[in-house]
Amino acid sequence: MIITLDPDSSTPFYEQLRNQIVLGIATGQLEPGEKLPTVRQLAEELSMNPMTVNKAYALMKQEGFIAIDRRHGAKVKPQLKASQERKELPPRLEQELQLLIAEASIHGMDREGFQEACGRIFARMAGGIDQDTDSTEHQTDG
Amino acid sequence: MIITLDPDSSTPFYEQLRNQIVLGIATGQLEPGEKLPTVRQLAEELSMNPMTVNKAYALMKQEGFIAIDRRHGAKVKPQLKASQERKELPPRLEQELQLLIAEASIHGMDREGFQEACGRIFARMAGGIDQDTDSTEHQTDG
Amino acid sequence: MIITLDPDSSTPFYEQLRNQIVLGIATGQLEPGEKLPTVRQLAEELSMNPMTVNKAYALMKQEGFIAIDRRHGAKVKPQLKASQERKELPPRLEQELQLLIAEASIHGMDREGFQEACGRIFARMAGGIDQDTDSTEHQTDG
């Protein structure tokens, strides 16, 4: 799995890293139970500070995406998808989605168009591809 | 329109403010052309520094959501919704949506469930209500 | 001659007004010696404060574009174009042009392209038209 960091982005490195790993999990590039590189390996590979990688890992652990074992390093949580059957968004995501929909709607997009866009993204995700998906942070604004 | 700020959130004040006003515009609580409070008024009302309100206003101006008039202060841009007919998300939103969908999908939500959730949010938005919408800043993550 | 003011522009009204009149003089829509509306007339016509119109007139008088006669009101200076034969830019314009060229060059435009653009604008100007020339301030950036 390829990870690229944009130093010009306003999004901090640890968050860029976390975002891309989460994306990797969702697309299936990283499978449940799969081992992640060690903090030092990944830090070396990306030429970044181990502390920063560590922060990303700690964040994902706290969010429940990965499990950290002192002996075997970090791995994607095995029972991720199956864990919950409820069709409800966590409040944080619900809120983010609401804001996102607000902006989209102001930009003239209606419900159907938005749901279509969601459908497209889900489709891309299911494939587990990286064709259009250089989903780093490009908003060099903040 | 009620605005509440969460000092414990990692989201800076000016951004919290911006988010809530954008939400207000999308829900119709703030109509196109409607006057916003002056920088000083809002600053006083929220017990914050005028510079911070100023920053939020400047941001929304730059984003095209509001117009600032030297004489009468700021107002919601009149021709917002009608402007574009294209059914495409701006790249920044597309990318954010992708990440959001990734997280939702990891939490076990499938395409249908997600689109339903979007539908519900759109419905709430169209009404311009605040029944279920305590969509303030809850992410006390900072 | 049509004058339009953009209240959302960062350019102050008096300057927008001055710019459009200067443009009118250059394009020949306003001829040397031609009488301008009185401050009050123009203020009424544009629904703006007479003080603001007055400021624009005073500025143009100070710049040498118009002459103000207490009895007959303001008029475009008669001997404008003929006055100087020298092919030199006033320092203020030279400096502004330099900055403008700097930005254009950074955006990838070379000397030829820039001179072409100048040629086109001169051509438009000579015609004395208002086809493409709604040269108000549109940069609602503040």
Added chain:
Amino acid sequence: MIITLDPDSSTPFYEQLRNQIVLGIATGQLEPGEKLPTVRQLAEELSMNPMTVNKAYALMKQEGFIAIDRRHGAKVKPQLKASQERKELPPRLEQELQLLIAEASIHGMDREGFQEACGRIFARMAGGIDQDTDSTEHQTDG
């Protein structure tokens, strides 16, 4: 690179600063990728408030002239000139140029003379010199 601020100018400090840096980029005094002083350094050097320098940097970042890196401060955007081949001015510059040409033409300058002046400025710029270029802020008009 020497930067001088004119406190008597009507142009705000942050804009004077931005203008001179943009000029420096165009003339080659500041090369693509080159590091800019930190906000604090430059503020100290110019005896001004860091916030003001910050504002200038933020503006140039938003305009795409520089990139800001959390670790090493700001640097001139690397791929500036090569980006676009089109020979078109951005509308804002086109409009400014039109007004500038209007004023020049009123001062008796014709198309040829103006294009010559542009040529001279381009030449000076390409050299990356500061022989005749005391093109600081002279407009003590505020």
Added chain:
DNA sequence: GTGGTCTAGACCACC
């Protein structure tokens, strides 16, 4: 040590 954010208080241009 870097930029980002926030506060407090002041002055000015515009209208």
Added chain:
DNA sequence: GTGGTCTAGACCACG
């Protein structure tokens, strides 16, 4: 009275 600009000084997130 409005927003725009500037200063001084402080704290925090990031790396």
